Amino acid sequence: MNLHEYQARDILRRHGIPVPPGEVASRPAEARAIAERLGGTVVVKAQVHAGGRGKAGGVKLADGADAAKAAASAILGMTIKGLTVQKVLIAPAAAIASESYVGIIVDRASQRPVLMVSPAGGIDIEEVAAKTPEQIHRLAIDPRYGLLSHQALALGFTLYRDVKQARAAADIMQKLYVAVYAVGASLAEINPLVTTPDGSVQALDAKISIDDNELERRPEIAALRDLSAEAPAEVAARVAGLTFIKLDGNVGCCVNGAGLAMATMDLVKYYGGEPANFLDIGGSSNPQKVVSALQIITGDPNVKAILFNIFGGITRGDDVATGIVQATKEFPLKVPIVIRLTGTNEGEGIAILKRAGFAALADMDEAVKQAVAKAKGKAA
Amino acid sequence: MSVFIDQTTRLVVQGITGRDGSFHAKQMIAYGTKVVAGVTPGKGGQRFEDAVPVFNSVAEAVHESEANTAVIYVPAAVAASAIFEAADSGIGLIVCITEGIPVLDMTRVLPYVHERGARLIGPNCPGLISPGKSKVGIIPGNICKPGKIGVVSRSGTLTYEIIHQLSTNGFGQSTCVGIGGDPLIGTNFIHCLAAFEADPETAAVVMIGEIGGTDEQQAAEFVKSEMKKPVVGFIAGQTAPPGRRMGHAGAIISGSSGTAAEKMAALATARISVMKRPADVVPLLKERL
Secondary structure, eight states: OBOOHHHHHHHHHHTTOOOOOOEEESSHHHHHHHHHHHOSEEEEEEOOSOSOTTTTTOEEEEESHHHHHHHHHHHTTOEETTEEOOOEEEEEOOOOSEEEEEEEEEETTTTEEEEEEESOOSSOHHHHHHHOGGGOEEEEOOTTTOSOHHHHHHHHHHHOSSHHHHHHHHHHHHHHHHHHHHHTEEEEEEEEEEEOTTSOEEEOOEEEEEOGGGGGGOHHHHTTOOGGGSOHHHHHHHHTTOEEEEOSSSEEEEESSHHHHHHHHHHHHHTTOOBSEEEEOOSSOOHHHHHHHHHHHHTOTTOOEEEEEEEESSSOHHHHHHHHHHHHHHSOOOSOEEEEEEETTHHHHHHHHHHTTOOOBSOHHHHHHHHHHHHTTOOO | OOSSOSTTOEEEEETTTSHHHHHHHHHHHHHTOEEEEEEOTTOTTOEETTTEEEESSHHHHHHHHOOOEEEEOSOHHHHHHHHHHHHHTTOSEEEEOOOOOOHHHHHHHHHHHHHTTOEEEOSSSOEEEETTTEEEESOOGGGOOEEEEEEEESOSHHHHHHHHHHHHTTOOEEEEEEOOSSSSOSSOHHHHHHHHHHOTTOOEEEEEEESSSSHHHHHHHHHHHHOOSOEEEEEEOTTOOTTOOOSSTTOOOBTTBSOHHHHHHHHHHTTOEEOSSGGGHHHHHHHHO
16 A cells, blocks of 8 residues: 555654655645745645656645645646546745655565665656666665664765764664554655755655555554545455456456466457456455455446456355356346356356356366457357 | 475464364365364364364474474464464474465564574465375365476466366376465575475476566576476466556566566576466476476
């Protein structure tokens, strides 16, 4: 789960990292009041889960409260990379002497949290890694001891020659490391970390992603989720205990298991079709989940055929079949359905489907071929 | 022979009285796995299915029943703790089926397990099976057949699909290992490939990877420099969009790295025969054997 900039700034502030003032507004009048309180020139920034906000016109400077209100009116409601802007952050336009980067990610290769620091800040770190990798300093942190002071200071000196600034940066790094474990972040970035003309070091912009597996034990973090930033079908799927990702094709896929779900999408493409979605009904055997899955798939007007690919292990074929039959009693499918069902309780499942007038296939390739043909409006 | 588990495997089931643990303990016993103990704190002294002694702790279970392998079915909130406990009790092989362990917990678990000389398989995995000998986890025993193919995979049901293709076409398996779909796991492709290379009864290996991370690329390097046995590989997620977590916590394309295309190219340069679809596994193995 990604947090908005204003939410990430709040977390940093609570962990003692210096963050410039700033408040969030969802209406232009609120933006005006905040700008008035802050005084002087402010920056109005769109709060959406998308990079490149500046280029898209989602970040504007405003000289005074009326200008801030105008900027907020222009940005609120704007669409950036398919996402509608619901909130803006209003912060003082800081005078900046230098920009750098500090970030912590959980690194798969070293299996540790890795601190990354670069004097090339204010731009995407992936771009720095591609063009000038020598400008990035990395340290794998031993979670038993945490980020040690001398390690942080050594990295602080890669950013600043001045010992006071290097110490300030080191302190920020140690606090960021504590924040990562405190909120359950899989990524936490300060970009840019700036120095002001008076020499202070501050976190100007921040990005935090939370490991979804942390949310159950951290309700206060889970409450930060912005449902408006997600596709409604994906929200509905999560509530139903399904994993669903919408894609652009017309073959609606319903599969048990993430790996098989990906392989099914790939096979749809292999046979000349385009998958409409990734959907994993998970390992449990619950007919209601299948009903929810069909509701979500049929809610996509692009879907021209539905493909079930079930290889029963924990998932039982009779439960899936019951769910399909139940769903068709509750609402019309409107488009053809192709069912591949094998594994645990396949005999019982196929019998249930037959009684309701559905056929089931045993072979994955055959099922995918038929679904692709039906989506193209051909008789399979 | 086989890798990691065989007839000498003596299994303790952590969470044996829970919903998933009890169901799969019965399945493992029915398959012939030597389930020698169960653990559920507070239920020590009971017997599971009138046969398997239940203990309050893994340490007691090991002391009383000489278990050498543990399988974990406890909920995600206490799964990291269950791995710590197994490692502390002298268990050599720990298999964690549980999905949903926070990755930051795993940054603490993995060094702990490693320092105690134990091997962890998973978490978020289907476990492993040496057909005809022992099954630890949830892989359906009826789709497997004894034979000479080693299978290693990051997935669950996709692995069943490929095992099914193998078994129905006359290719039995020495051992099938599901290493798990999380970003931080105890046993990776290279560990399994090395074990299969050293196992005299394994003639060829099927590896099933997916998008996210660089484990498959490193495995390809290993195959190129260290393996003589033929390897056939598959990568799931060729149509996955970047930046989205595809069900498995570890299946995410970050920026331009971790794509299926990049991984398939890495496998191909290591003389690994790359499947375009699961059904290619049999013809490619026939070519290589």
